[in-house]
Amino acid sequence: MKKTLNLVKIGGNIIDDETKLNQFLEDFAQIPGLKILVHGGGKTATEMSSNLGLETTMVNGLRITDAETLRVVTMVYGGLINKTIVAKLQAQECNAIGFTGADANLIPASKRAAGKYDFGYAGDIIPGVIRGEKIAFFLDNGLVPVFAPLTHDKAGSLLNTNADTIASALAIALSEQYETRLYYCFEKNGVLSDMKDEDSVMEELTLEKYRAIKHEGLISKGMLPKLDNAFKALLAGVSSVVICHAEEIGNVLVHHKKTGTELKNNS
């Protein structure tokens, strides 16, 4: 029987709030067994760019990463956020180890080709390229990997990469070794059936239903890439995918309470 691995993605809005982040990390540290944390970027990179006199350009919610912006996200994601989280987890007796995709060549990627827009140093993970056994090596030796949203091109450059995508790609790669459960944690209670009602959380969302409501425009723009990545993971062998509030991670993974939205492959 495969061991269980809990892979948790934490979004930017929680990272921006120190009190919420501390509570989340305290809860995360309590989760028993094998676990991985993937963190997003938050507003710090944009603030830092602005403080340094750089303009931030976003297209469809994606950051245009020119050479100067790459320096900023490498500092903020790979240094400030990643290492601060690692130090805080270590204080909770959680043996965290911080990674970008360049470390130990864990997540090689390719620079996105310029199309209508040139996203610059943005990385797309090549399907099948993450070798799960390389990450299993750390997990099986009692370490808790913490991933920043950065990959690399294996030619000397880091690449800015969406954290939801990294979480999904890691979960897929590790589902060979483990019964892998993926949790997308953010500042909402789950997938809402009514975008205007925060309490209208769907307990379940099937792929069939997702396709229908996506088509009708009933899913908020910010949720689309998260859900696309989440279903991709589910279809590629990840055991379960749950989208829930960051405050609930302790309830879900320590106290086994059901909360948030569970995605379902069947109808």
Next chain:
Amino acid sequence: MKKTLNLVKIGGNIIDDETKLNQFLEDFAQIPGLKILVHGGGKTATEMSSNLGLETTMVNGLRITDAETLRVVTMVYGGLINKTIVAKLQAQECNAIGFTGADANLIPASKRAAGKYDFGYAGDIIPGVIRGEKIAFFLDNGLVPVFAPLTHDKAGSLLNTNADTIASALAIALSEQYETRLYYCFEKNGVLSDMKDEDSVMEELTLEKYRAIKHEGLISKGMLPKLDNAFKALLAGVSSVVICHAEEIGNVLVHHKKTGTELKNNS
């Protein structure tokens, strides 16, 4: 028989010069066998502080690290410099993995108590506290650790720590497992017998002679902590310590040429 481990410390002035850094990393990647790189900070942290409107205060060559400055060095040392080096080494088929002392709790330290000056978030490594076998675990699995000059207090905070000290402490901790050779690489050819003559490199420097010339004030201020750390390592079981030019690392460790200053325990 113990395996040989080469531990190389690279100073800030090389890091500040991209061409020199690239050449150094190309050479470092060619060194056969087990190896570790420890890097300093360079001027980027001071520049970044200045760009962010923070004042940098140095006392006797040491940076006063208040909370805001800690954020800057965490970004610059732990993110920008460390991850850029890792990505560049990966491009050279060197399986680098970037660390601060917080990662996997590799280098716990204590916050320096305020005396005449309060250095803020400055970390002193507690003698004997680094567990060499934890770092050996990575080395023995084909990885090349790259350390940023940051430690942590195990209570949730990172600490700014001198890179020469980290290199010395790591070499001492690993000398139980390996025949450990320590190389301090910087922008000079070695220890000079005449501070004004760059070519007056001493081939050897014994502890006895060091004590004498130190007493006479014949060692430059910047060299003192490097040499103190270097002799400390030699006295604590490190096999050899060499201080040499960063440009010579390939000659020394790939082509076995003798260069720089070798420190000697005896007279």
